Amino acid sequence: MRDDRLRPAEWVNAGLKALAKSGFSALKADTLANRLGISRGSFYWHFADVPAFHAAILRRWREIALKNIIDQIEGAADDRLEALAYRAFAGDTGVERAVRAWATADARARAAVETVDAERVRYLRKLLIDAGVPPGIAATRARIVNWCYLGFALSSDKLDRDTLKQVIRDLSQFARSKPGQFPDDARALRAAAPSVRRTARRPSR
Secondary structure (H helix, E strand, O other), X not given: OOOOOOOHHHHHHHXXXXXXXXXXXXXXXXXXXXXXOOOOHHHHHHOOOHHHXXXXXXXXXXXXXXXXXXXXXXXXOOXXXXXXXXXXXXXXXXXXXXXXXXXXXXXXXXXXXXXXXXXXXXXXXXXXXXXXXXXXXXXXXXXXXXXXXXXXXXXXXXXXXXXXXXXXXXXXXXXXXXOOOOHHHHHHHHHHHHHHHHHHHOOOO
């Protein structure tokens, strides 16, 4: 067997990998110890119980999903909105999906997800206001951008590099556009709506 003296961070990282691969049911001392090939004694040396370990997992997810990305783009990116979107859309979304599935069955995970969503929207709103979008509109568009990311993260779509860059450019352009900047698009959508509704009501043969 391996050396049992794992550090807390190693347990947490192993937990994140198990979560992404097998779901939240894998976040147990015995299950992880078997995966790592060690005894569970090291686990209880670092964590009072399984809920304490779960709390550490969720703190680490917040760092990966939010804090580390913000820290990186604040220090380096010229276009922070596009840099944020690219890092989010291009990253591995497996843990994001797993945490959100966990949140459907666990109150602590649900609270962590709600907190991260609120922080993401708040930061996106700040970026949009910095880009000249009025605060009220920035709040709505920040939510839309976050919903776009979540829809992508929870889907099975895989985009090549060029397509991903175009998606991010289009999303960024929309988010920073002035109110009423695309009236032709709005009119086209309204004109298409009746035919879309008729198609939806048409019985299949």
